[in-house]
Amino acid sequence: MSDRKIVLEIRGLIVEAMLAKASVTEIVKGVSLELREGQVLGLVGESGAGKSTIGLASMGYFKPGCSPVAGEISFCGSSLLEISEAERRSIRGVRAAYVAQSAAASFNPSKRLMDQVVEAAVSRGELQRVDAELRAVELFRSLQLPDPESFGRKYPHQVSGGQLQRAMTAMALMCDPELIVFDEPTTALDVTTQVEVLLAIKAAIEERGVAALYISHDLAVVAQIADEVAVLRYGEIVERGPVTQMLESPVHPYTKSLWAVREMHGGSHPSRGRLLDVSGIEASYGAFKVLQDIEFTIERGQTVALVGESGSGKSTLGRVISGLLSPESGTVHLGEEALPRKANDRSRDMLRRVQLIYQSADTALNPRQKVSKIVGRPLSFFHGMRGAKKRSRMVDLMNMVELDPSYLDRFPTQLSGGQKQRVAIARALAAEPELIICDEITSALDQVVQAGILKMLDELQERLGVSYLFITHDLEVVKAISDRVVVMSGGRIVEQGPKSEVIHAPSEEYTRRLLNAVPQMSPGWLDGLVSRQVPNASVTSREPVRLSR
Amino acid sequence: MQIITSTDVVTKLLAQRLALGLLSMFVVSVVIFVAVNSLPGSFAAAVLGQSATPEAVAAFNQKLGLDQPLVSRYLTWLSATVTGDFGTSFTNRPVSTMVMPRLWNSLKLAISAALIAVPLAITLGAICVRFVNRLPDRILSATTLSTISLPEFFIAYLLILVLAAKLQLLPSLSTIRGSMGFADQAIRMILPVLTLVFVTLAHMMRATRAALLNVMAQPYIEMARLKGEPETRIILRHALPNAIGSIASVVALNLAYLIAGVVVVEAVFVYPGIGDTMVSAVSNRDIPVVQACALIFSAAYILLNLVADIIAIASNPRLMHAR
Known part of the structure; x- marks a missing residue:
């Protein structure tokens, strides 16, 4: 693996956030990581641990109020913190793509899906509109979206949450990027829908050998997708290693506590009428x-x-x-x-x-x-x-x-x-x-x-x-x-x-x-599921329509 | 699940809005009639003078139908108005021949002001958002805040002082007549139009800015940025379509002001518009004219708000394209 090209390299990144006037906190405290071609790195931690900030930083993007104060981010050799905003923009959506947590909120409600999926490819001159649409339909098909030919004509509110999340994956794949950042892509979904989307994402990553940063708070989900896992807490990486090692013999007490709920077995109270x-x-x-x-x-x-x-x-x-x-x-x-x-x-x-x-x-x-x-x-x-x-x-x-x-x-x-x-x-x-x-x-x-x-x-x-x-x-x-x-x-x-x-x-x-x-909590669970043919029933059968809980 | 097509929903919504508009018109007509008829002082006293004999006043009232009870007078007026007949002024001329040319004059003013102010307001609002909290935004926001705070007659006099009195570029009086040529009329209209643009621009621009900023905080805007789209394109292509509904309602309010609220501006420039007509009708106690003007103003408000509602519905894909 080490002979493959390094796609993303972050060294000693420190990001500060302005909370209120004159009150500044470090939300990322000196994080370093590297990602090679075809490698999937899982980033696990609670909300507020800085996962999303690192995910966005890998695309040279910082939310309003956040700014990098130290460190460097290098994407395929170019330093994202040093190049101009226009140069960063030319990377985003074409060479580095982003899949957001809530597809329902991240698709523009007043534009048809096709317009949004092909937007970056067309506006950057990567593809002609006609070719872009053909490619989008192919991607819809490979991500098992229903009626791939007409799917793009729909508005976001007309399709289910799981379908939207797959459409967003299609959008990310449009320009064959070198890096995809998945930011909690299945967190807002039901368990059965989550399985379908995970399968689609996993297949898409493996087929193209793209490097991916997969962010989630759920270690069991990350274990299905990633080769390596980094556990993040309070803006620092506390532990990092191959998936199996992290699952079987986590060292840091925080990593161990991450699946605390899974070890709780309450219940069995006597009935009192x-x-x-x-x-x-x-x-x-x-x-x-x-x-x-x-x-x-x-x-x-x-x-x-x-x-x-x-x-x-x-x-x-x-x-x-x-x-x-x-x-x-x-x-x-x-x-x-x-x-x-x-x-x-x-x-x-x-x-x-x-x-x-x-x-x-x-x-x-x-x-x-x-x-x-x-x-x-x-x-x-x-x-x-x-x-x-x-x-x-x-x-x-x-x-x-x-x-x-x-x-x-x-x-x-x-x-x-x-x-x-x-x-x-x-x-x-x-x-x-x-x-x-x-x-x-x-x-x-x-x-x-x-x-x-x-x-x-x-x-x-x-x-x-x-x-x-x-x-x-x-x-x-x-x-x-x-x-x-x-x-x-x-x-x-x-x-x-x-x-x-x-x-x-x-x-x-x-x-x-x-x-x-x-x-x-085992890396082979998703693959095992496919071979047991269980989710096939759910891929084709009813899918929950509502997005909210 | 019950099948509801989008056209059903939209038709129902439109019918509701229309019915609501008609209901408002009816309520407004009652309010206008009652209010105008409870104005202190009478037309007879205004025309005949304080020393008129009671017999003369009674005969005068009978001739104009003012001796009838309020309800029957209202019904007579309403049934005539519905057919487009505003009745006869107390000065014996049909109300429509008195009001309509004036209304047209006012509309000319309103339309010219709207054609300049609306696109300019939306453009400036978008510029504010593009440079939010930076110099262009701060300058525009501060300027519009001050124009909002100034009363319209003050702006009008300020414009007269600078453009008419000091620089002598434009006439300070805007009295136009049908006999004047187009260029002549247009030159005289510049100052009142400019005043109206100043008064409405600020409000609409700030509303556009607020509506756009609201949309700019949505996750799909961040997504567009992460797709590498340039900021200007994001504002125009991603944010504006989602803000158009709330912008439309503020624009409608300002357009209604352009028609109904120009009384002061018309008075300052001695412009022969409908506001001027209403003011003199009120001082002469010419009830049919006052009623007709008030009804036209209300109709403008209700109609423009109806249009804004329709735009809001049409710009909402959830309503236009059902699941």
Whole structure:
């Protein structure tokens, strides 16, 4: 390998970011790496570790407010920090291409896909428009996009997330680049869609022998694609080596902690009687039926995981139970009481007993309220607390969610993502609920932070006897915390039962397919999957239509 | 899943907007009628003088139909107006012959100002974005901020002072007549048009800048940069199409101002436009003329906003091209 040409070489790169006026932080602290022709380097780490900054720097690009202060970046021999912006531009899109995390946001909504895919090739005079379109159609075909001839005529919102991500890969391949930077290309996708896109990307890289930088927070995903992995933390590379070595014998404690969630095995709480009984629920958005024949129960002190791909109706079910969406028929019993369909018709005590935590704490917490106000509101609203008593309860709650009580005087914007989610949990706990509906609450968080929150929720359950309805698409989370599992697809429950049965002996084909699609911590998993012919069913069969969770 | 074609959605949206526009017109007509009829002072008193006998006033009111109850007067007026008949002025001339030539004069002013201001505003807005927070942007932003803060009559007098009084390039009065030649009229219109351009340009330019900057923060703009596209092309080809909807609504608001809001500017330049007509009709208590003018102004607002809505719908691919 060492005789191959070096495509990208970064030496001692330091990047600074302007946070506020006059406040500067180093977000990349002296990173060095090299990438040779045909080599795929995985870059793993939490968000904020500097992965994307390094990815963008490899194309000589820095986000507004970020600037390189030291080091050098050399692309096929030319120093990207020294050449002019025009010269850097001539490299981008032609010799070095970028595949962004969210294809849905990275395609211009008002231009047809073809216009965007061929844009760089045509505007730089690499190809005539007609030839570029022919090449694009070929690429669409090789990436297994449906109707490759007419695919380019569609607008971004007209195709699914997985298709968009493949279209973006096609866009990157248009000019046969020497380097492709993949920045979390499958993170926003469902597990089954992720497998398809991974296969397409892997095939495209191998076929062309292009050098690639593959950025992800998920080591299992990187293991399928990369030859070598570099683990990044706080802007520094803490460990680097061949994939197998990194998986089997990681040296750095941080690398080991990266798959902390995968080693959690919670659950198996004793039942303390029936808490929630959902029966015969049907619900629609307008004429579109989203839930049908929903029946399941939750025991006191236990956790039920509600799994399914986006669009399966799992979040809608959470909204029905909490009364935010009234169902057309069916009942929800909490203990002995039947809950009215609308939250407005429920008594204050009923509202107190069921609390909801959202996926994005960023939008669920009012940015103009201090944490004390956010956590204090349910205390006064549900329990009529005031003054010193309220303050001391707030301090208790902060301790429960493992946050320093001094954070009560901060605004949400002064907290990290994980801390914000802890505040949201404290707010839910303040009501002293019997059931907490957790809607994808860890999916926006990094693995390490995620593991911390899941552990905390588990301990709180032991102590307080609260039940959780855990809505998630992440099967690792399911394994980590649940007692029972409910699998949903297309608005129906396809399978439910104790965790051990559903996870280890699924009776439904759909569940099996979902489980098979979760990347395993072994480099050969994806290839093994192809030879086992499993994903072929999913490539041609239904693909989730909605992009958001 | 239910099949909904894009044409269905768009037709429904357009029908909704149109119905809303008609409803607004109706509400506006009621408001205008009630407001105008509750103006203090009466036409009889204005024409006959303070010393008129009560009998003379009553006979005068009867002749003009002012003795009828408000509701029946409103219905009579509305049914006539719907057919395009604005009625007869209290000075015994048909309202349309009084108002229409003046409206045309005002439209000439508005269209000339719009043809200069709209393209210029969008171009300058794009230039601001191209050089955001750099010198051209700072100069343009500061200048437009000051023109926004100045009242229009002040700008008008300033222009008169410089271009008419000091440099003596242009006439300070803009009284035009149908008998004048085109060149003569055009020269007299330059100052009021220039004033209107100054007044509307700033607002539209700042709106364009804000709308474009909003779009420039989207991930697809970064993607375009990473494809190596030059900045100017990114602004024109990638950002502008996505900003056109919000730009259109601000442009519509300013165009409506050009038609309805020119009263002060027309007064300053003694320009024979519809604003001038309305002002004198109000002081003469000539109710039919006041009503007709107010209705025309409202119709302009509603129509232009309707057009802006249609542009916003047409520029939204999610509405034009369903899944």
